[in-house]
Amino acid sequence: MRLLKLVPDNTNLKFVALRKWAFGLTLALSLIAVGLVVTKGLNMGVDFVGGVLIEEKFATPPSIDAVRSEVDRLGVGEAAIQSFSDPKTLSIRLPLPEGGDEGATNRLVKKVSDDLAVKFPGATFSKYDTISGKVSDELISKGLLAVGLAILGIALFAVVRFEWQFGVSTVVAIVHDLLMTLGFFALTGFEFDLNIVAAVLTIISYSINDKIVIDDRIRENMRRYRKMDMREIIDLSVNETLPRTVMTSVTILLALVAMLVLGGHVLRGFTAAMILGIVVGTYSSIYVSSSLLITLGLRAEPTPGKANAADGAERVGPKTPRA
Numbered sequence: 001m002r003l004l005k006l007v008p009d010n011t012n013l014k015f016v017a018l019r020k021w022a023f024g025l026t027l028a029l030s031l032i033a034v035g036l037v038v039t040k041g042l043n044m045g046v047d048f049v050g051g052v053l054i055e056e057k058f059a060t061p062p063s064i065d066a067v068r069s070e071v072d073r074l075g076v077g078e079a080a081i082q083s084f085s086d087p088k089t090l091s092i093r094l095p096l097p098e099g100g101d102e103g104a105t106n107r108l109v110k111k112v113s114d115d116l117a118v119k120f121p122g123a124t125f126s127k128y129d130t131i132s133g134k135v136s137d138e139l140i141s142k143g144l145l146a147v148g149l150a151i152l153g154i155a156l157f158a159v160v161r162f163e164w165q166f167g168v169s170t171v172v173a174i175v176h177d178l179l180m181t182l183g184f185f186a187l188t189g190f191e192f193d194l195n196i197v198a199a200v201l202t203i204i205s206y207s208i209n210d211k212i213v214i215d216d217r218i219r220e221n222m223r224r225y226r227k228m229d230m231r232e233i234i235d236l237s238v239n240e241t242l243p244r245t246v247m248t249s250v251t252i253l254l255a256l257v258a259m260l261v262l263g264g265h266v267l268r269g270f271t272a273a274m275i276l277g278i279v280v281g282t283y284s285s286i287y288v289s290s291s292l293l294i295t296l297g298l299r300a301e302p303t304p305g306k307a308n309a310a311d312g313a314e315r316v317g318p319k320t321p322r323a
Contacts, residue, residue: 037183
């Protein structure tokens with residue numbers, strides 16, 4: 001049986017030769033992402049801003065302005081209305097009713113859904129979620145803390161396991177992936193809720209897993225080929241791990257595309273974030289963090305003080321590339 005190979009054996013692509021273009025592209029995209037977040041902002045979900053989120057399904061695609069006008073007429077507060085990829089379904093976010101108890105919330109939801117059912121024949125209430133402002137503040141702080149601790153822990157691991165240059169390049173790659181994700185959500189207007197925080201943490205995990213594999217191979221090759229130029233070592237290491245990187249990314253993308261198509265609008269934001277994360281995570285592992293090691297001054301030649309210890313660790317690897 002012939003094994004499936006997405007990347008031919010003995011691939012010898014010159015990734016490092018494109019590093020200046022990659023750095024320029026990365027910087028430009030990062031600035032655009034920051035600009036989008038600052039100017040357009042994120043469509044924060046009810047998890048973070050608090051309030052009541054009502055999901056209403058209509059018989060035909062409604063006019064958002066008409067729905068907003070009708071909800072405003074009810075005097076239940078300023079409504080934020082957004083359509084899903086299914087144009088017949090709208091999310092209506094409202095401030096918490098006075099009292100904020102479950103009874104008041106149920107009355108608010110019933111008032112809105114009953115009115116829309118009359119004004120838009122065929123409109124049906126799907127579900128609602130509610131969360132208080134205090135809880136949303138705690139979610140924001142804990143979400144930021146979770147992401148920050150994840151980045152710090154991973155950077156410390158890279159510094160302890162490898163060299164400080166690997167720790168710096170790891171943080172740069174993570175920040176790049178985060179900016180691309182935030183910019184994507186600012187551009188598309190997808191709701192940013194706790195599911196997306198989970199997606200961001202998953203993206204970080206995937207990106208770091210891919211990066212650690214490449215970094216480990218770079219370190220092995222630095223010991224094996226001490227006289228080789230660092231550019232050649234990085235190109236060799238990335239090419240050796242390329243089959244694994246491509247196969248892993250493609251198989252995960254196949255599953256995510258199936259979720260995007262068949263998972264419905266509830267999973268759409270999460271799935272879109274994951275797909276973007278796989279693409280930018282793979283890019284940053286290959287073109288950003290690895291090439292950045294050269295800029296940070298990483299050298300294959302061991303320092304004199306470490307030469308003796310390194311001699312004992314030197315190994316002769318197989319002559320055929322490993323996946």
